[in-house]
Amino acid sequence: MALTRKNEREVVPQYSLTGDLLSFLRCGLQYRYLNGSSLPPSRPVQLWFGEFIHGVMESAFRIWSSSTPPPAFPWPYNQTPPPPAEPPAGRLLHDIGVIGETVEGTLRAKGTNPRSYAVRDNAYIRAVRAVNELGPHLFPLVSVAEEKVIGTRSIPASPPGQPPARSTLYELHGIMDVLTNVQLGAAPTSNVIREAIQTACPGCSGSYEVIVDYKGSRRPEASAANNSYWQVHDWQVQTYAWLRTRQPHSLPVAAGVLLYINELAPGRSDLVELKRAMSAGTADVVPVAGSQDAYLISTWQPRDAIPHLSLTFRLARAIRVIPVTPATQGVAATQFDSVVSRIEICAAHEATAGTIMQHWSPCGDAETCTACDFRHFCPSPHPQTPGYVPGAPEAP
């Protein structure tokens, strides 16, 4: 009597657009450790900043939308000092210091802390600007906040000779804010987000939606390269749009707006990158020639204080509008299908061989590898030199 084979569990694997697919594109091996095994990063600086900004903006919007009338901008900011000092007395509920303190408390309870007081101060500066500079334009436009979108797609068949995926389907998740033509039409023409959308999508008419996502990073340089941040962010928006259109009662998505929060209060490394991209011709938003902003940037050196760039310029850098059509959605979603297929093939190889490293390809860029906890034994860290053999790491 032959035994049967053990049935594989029925699964429809779940993938998050930002948490899984973008991570895998950054580096396959790092993805395996961080997402596959849930290993926590040793220095979750970026994680803390991203979650802090999202948390503050989400809470600020909840307060704004639940109050009648909403608190007028600018909202006060009285930061909570480090212990043992007491928080300032008499702060209002919409004080950004109070909102930030609540968000920080939540992150602290999850074990995520800012690396230093400087990092924390910097995050507050950006949070204050995000609320007080973007909020007046963004909040009145939001129709649905923190909308969870889910869609099911087919996993492409594995190429010949490669193992099959666990399932023929996968589930894709994302979270977004949604704007509609109704709110956009009612907004004053001075609304910079409305203006940016109209400029990028002059043909928008009828009933439509615009989706919004925050990025706790600088605006990437424009690039057509497949794995560049610029391109991947575009695909993300397009795929979010596809997901949104899967939801019952949704309207066609005309555009996506990405908000690069670092640009509201650029730091030293942001300015270095901006200057480099400007000289390389890859910065898509640059100051008007001869303007005060152009002068400040061109004369700025890394040892100098951060210059006071104009609000107009900073908002222009922060807001990126990506036109969306069914065709562009289809192209982007197909790109992600192939990423899922690659992940599934890696997982299947690992399951067969019982080993990890040879099946998950390391492919990080300089920024990814520098901050990676697994760079010490990575067989191919940036710049991926042929014949590289990892040596012993140095103490500490």
Added chain:
Amino acid sequence: MISEPHFIPLVQAAIPRFSTYAPNHEQQGCILHPPATPLMIAAGPGSGKTTVLVLRALRLVFVNGWLPEQIVLTTFTRKAADELGARLIDWGLRLKNHLSTTPPQPTPAGFMQWLDTIDINRFVTGTLDSICEELLTTLRDPTDPAPVLVEGFVGNGILVRNALFPNQVHSDPNLDAYLASFTFNGTPPGNFGEKTVICRTLLDRFVHDVVNLNQYAAHAMHQAARQRLVACAASYRQFMTDGHRIDFALLEETFLQRLQQGRLQRFTDNLRALLVDEYQDTNPLQEQIYFTLIQQTGRSFTIVGDDDQSLYRFRGATVELFRDFRQRFVQQVPGQPQPHLEYLITNYRSTPPIVSFFNNFIQNDPAFQTARVQPAKPPIVHQWAANPHAPPRTANPIPVLGMFRGSADILANDLSSFLADVFRGPGRVIDVNGQPITIRRDANGGDFGDAVLLSHTVNEFASQFGNKSPRERLPRLLRTRLGRLQPPVEVFNPRGRLLRDVPVVQQLLGTILDCIDPNAAMEGTLSLRAEPQRYFARWRQEGAAFVATNPAPSAPHTLAQFVQAWRSRTPQGGVMHNWPDDWPLLELCFKLMSWLPMLRDDPEGQVYLEAVSRAIAQAATFSPYRSLIRRQAPHGDHSVKAAIRDILVPIAESSVDVDEEIMPHVPHSRFPMMTIHQAKGLEFPLVIVDVASDYTGDYAAQRFRRFPDNPSSVQNMEDDLAPFCSIGPLRQTRTGLQRSFDDLVRLYYVAYSRPECVLMLVGVDKCLSQNTKIRHVATGWRSDGTWSWQSPIVNNHPLFLI
């Protein structure tokens, strides 16, 4: 929408697995039962309860026209929830696609538009806890923080630091005397770790059993101890609330409160149907949540479960809530119709001999029968009996096998030889009534992963007494024997050894200790309990031995030089000239992976690494130095002490568990071992149940695992709390000892109903000898002391011995 009579034909047309065989009569009764009448489904093992639950949910969408997001399905584990979700999506999409290409004729007006509104992904599925967490986060007030769920290790860390120590729990003889009823052997807790575990269980019970703490604290017996525990509960609760933290028990309690306050109206307004899987493992608080939801909404309610498979009493599960569901529902949710009861009794999993074996087993003890759903359930029938036309899953089904030997050592030899024959050789021939039958692997890639060893515990070593080396148990002996095969066969048994005992973890933690605390200088200043002291010494020894092997890579420097640099806090080369002010312990851990290939390249190694790194990362939530090692005095020393106290001591005291769920695939070539609890809901072609490899004599200390003399600590705790909670009297309709027996019967019933093709019981042969004194529920003993496998004739056991 489609009409009800069209639903089953639609399922058959759209979902290939039903194209030949439609859901059976019992299943259809459950799927099509009118949603307005609450439905209780008593589902036997392998009877397709997930199928029924999924098709019932889909029927509510396609026949009743409810939207998936209005239908909530809860189950007991994340794994089961994933499976439920996967089937809903797969089958739901097939039904939807079929209807879009083949709509009913004539097609009703608006049919295609209606179909478009169905988003199959939007069923609300998960464990009750995950759904509560999600709703408390999304439906919170604008200025409320999102709750942060803390689990085991962190929760216990918080409990110790902010509740037990501040309330002097460590030095209270009254409390020790009280807690003695709840220890393994009836004596006061042997160490603080054990005391913490009992206090945690009691605090969770306070919430799950909805205990009236005022009455509990006022009770005369052990009053001082009770008052201290109530004070601990208050301190713990306060700290959790202040830090926006919530644990599983408080999560459910908070959810119920918000529900009662009407603060979850956006959820309740939308709800149309609630379907609950594994209801037999529901606790009283969860029952209140379900009943409140139905009371408030009047919506459709379906529960599925099997009282015979209730295993989680130790976590507060109360099987009586399932057994008496119909009466309780009527009493507590007035105005609702009397629930209807359906049975699923056709087994699609196992061969007829196996079905017959577990049927006999569950009916063996007359004293157990009154603990089951009444009126008495019909026995499980094999699918061939229910449907003679069903395809046989296996030809020549073989009887239930038994392998019993003179010692565990011999047993391990023979069992590994049997497995090698089946999975590496030509198969093992057994002679059944003169007819040879060969048990062999599936020709198309069958391997060791098609079998499993199940046991009450899969610990590889018995408890250590004094300085004697602990005894190797069957899982360990099997690991060794299988490792000697050519090529060696690896075992997957992440729960077989405590994290602290895994060799590669000992090497890692020993090296970490040597790096951060050379010569145990800081460790020596801490008042450590005996267990951490013993383990730290062992880890340091293992770490030093590992470093002495000079593992690769050894250039540009060796591991020994790396460790020395840490010991002296001298940076090695590079751009760093001074030792940094602080350094994450986690980064040291990850750097050491360079020398430990198992941790970076073996999926099982990742399970261990995840547990260690989780402990380090989560300690940052409550440890004063946030898992950083500082440089300057006095913080340098203090931070090392904090790391030892808050991270390494809990690992040494077994407070940190591995989570093997992070391993997406267990390689098919590895032989898995798991506890019977872990195997719940799973099925394997070949199941080996270790019923008696430990039992070489009638030792009193082992009886609780086979034939208890007294109620276990779990039942003692239930009885202690009974006067102060409404569930108490119901539980006490059976004595603590009866409940202990009941739990053993259920445990082995679950084990015996897992196999598809072959069930084999293994143990030491003394248990089967005619005059044995080793009584064991698993080998047919009844609680009254009679032995069905013995009388009326010698050797009446139902096993085919090999």
